[in-house]
Amino acid sequence: MRKLQAVVGHFARGVAAAIMAAMFVTFVLQIVVRYTARLEWLPAKFPILDPSLYGWTLELCLLLWVWLVFWGNAFVVRDRDHVTFDILYHAVRPSVRRWFIIISGIAICVSLVLSIGPTWEKFHILRLKKTATLSAIFGDWIRMRDVYSIYIFFLIAVGLRYAWAVYRAVRFGVEEPTHDTAKDAPR
Template sequence: MTSLTSALRHMAQAVAASMMALMFLTFILQITVRYSARLEWLPARFPLLEPSLYGWTLEFCLLLWVWLIFWGNAFVVRDRDHVTFDIIFLNVRPALRRWFIIISGLTISIGLIASIEPTLAKFHILRLKKTATLSSILGDWIRMRDIYSIYILFLIAVSLRYAWAVYRAIRYGVEEPARDPRA
């Protein structure tokens, strides 16, 4: 099970890294086209550098950014990587800490799962809306619903993560937090 979890984590990190690399390359393409646009002779000689062909790059970077944020927070960022306000949590008995995990985990998990249906209802209208410029490279099939569909996956993954934390707290309790020896 640990090797499967490790392989899935590495795959999720690879997907996030690929999105970051693709966003960076698109950004470099934007810069190249922007500064070569001042040279009228360049697009005449190399039609591939015609600036009007690259309106899609901004929307593509925004698409990658949305996917990177929700993908990363659903599958890559660990709980210990988040900023937490845990002054009270760290200074109570483990039994009370366990209840904090159970109550907050259930609240977050139920809240995220409950928000899936209203979100899907809003997505219903997005199936009609096309992207402004991405259809020039991806075709007419891509809709705004497709771009924001990662949010549903985010809701499911994070709610399952908190449900798993609740299960572990019920089943195994909580371990003592590591104290900083310098404190």
């Protein structure tokens, strides 16, 4: 099980890194085109540098940013990496903390899972809408639903993560089981 978690974790981080790399390359391309746009002789000599061909770069950066945020928060960012306001949580006894985790975890899990249906219904109309400029590079098949579909994965993954937190709180209490503490220790 741990090996599978490690492989899935490496895959998720690899996808996030690939998204960041694609975003960076697109951004550098935007800069090159922007600074060479005033050189009228350059597109005449090198038609590939015609600035009118690169309107899609802004929309691609925005698409990659949306995917990076939701992919990263669903699959890469760990709970301990989030900023938390836990003064009250640490001020109470462990048994009360356990109930905090159970109640809040169930509320978050249920609300995220229940929002999948209405969200998908809203996405239904997005299947008809095309992106403004990405068809220039990807063709006519990419739709706005495809751009925002990562949000459904986010809802499922975070809902499952909170369900897992509730399970661990019920089974082990507030403290982490001893076999996980060595893995989570700072290196």
